[in-house]
Amino acid sequence: MIRTLAVTTDYAVIHDLPLEELSAPTIRWYWVDFYNPDEKEALNLKNHFHFHPLTIEDCFHFMQRPKVDHYQDVHFFVMHAIDPKTLDAEEVDMYLGSNYIVTFHLHESREIEDAWARVSQQESLRNQGQIHAAYLVLDNLVDQYFPSVYQIEDLLDDMENKMNAEAIDALMNQVFEIRSQLLKLRRTIVPMRDLLYRIISSDRIEQVREHLVFFTDIHDHLLKLSEMVDSNREITADIRDSYISLNSNRMNTIMKTLTVITTIFMPLTFIAGLYGMNFAYMPELEWHWGYFAILAIMLGIGIGMFAWFQKKGWFK
Secondary structure, three states, X not given: OEEEEEXXXXXXXXXXXXXXXXXXXXXXXXXXXXXXXXXHHHOHHHHOOOOOHHHHHHHXXXXXXXXXXXXXXXXXXXXXXXXXXXXXXXXXXXXXXXXXXXXXXXXXXXXXXXXXXXXXXXXXHHOOOHHHHHHHHHHHHHHOOHHHHHHXXXXXXXXXXXXXXXXXXXXXXXXXXXXXXXXXXXXXHHHHHHHHHHHHHOOOOHHHHHOHHHHHHHHHHHHHHHHHHHHHHHHHHHHHHHHHHHHHHHHHHHHHHHHHHHHHHHHHHHHHHHOOOOXXXXXXXXXXXXXXXXXXXHHHHHHHHHHHHHHOOOOO
């Protein structure tokens, strides 16, 4: 599907003009949106706009890293949206020219829909030209990262409040799932942060110079998001380390208990083994009270060692 939005010299809006009429003198600037185009529609990127073949190839070869490429008077942007359900990245491409922007996306984009509606309805936004429309698209893409990050942050806060020795085993699967989600977010947010840094640091896009404060604001948002993601990853690492420490402590307690029990039974096993030898002459075997005496000795040794270990605090 292809749709067009044209802003005339008197800042009126005309929708769905044919591509051939967008170059009319009465058109101040225009926006063309390609949404999952078929082969015939996609040919307009080459035949009508004459975009560089590499950029057209990038549009159809999912998934490119966020970037900006400069081709004479056209700047090509690869940006990422986030699916709020899966947190998977979805590519959104944009061409920025001297009097137009062209957006290209294979998935439905609420961010582009919102920017399109705002430009259509607000004359103050149309007055600022195609660069401000490009800013709106970028800003919407970045703003929709926040709900996912905030949701994970709230979940981690709730987990920390509920975390105890009994509940931590049940929480660990959730912790590892959250770490996987944070990794997905980081793979999107950090490249987008680098992209915005290139945009505001480059002198190649002259239009950005006039709207630098807007693009710098997006970069600040991405810095905040990347710090939040890294902070949340550290929290999950702390929870994981606490789990490992707790398990180690449990294992040490169990091993200490087993060691104490084994140590108590060692002399008893020695005595039982000694009198289990098949020698012909063992005086105690002929003694009438020998069996009961040995049992009493073994019991005394066991109770004595237990009391001694308990006094030393080995059972704590």
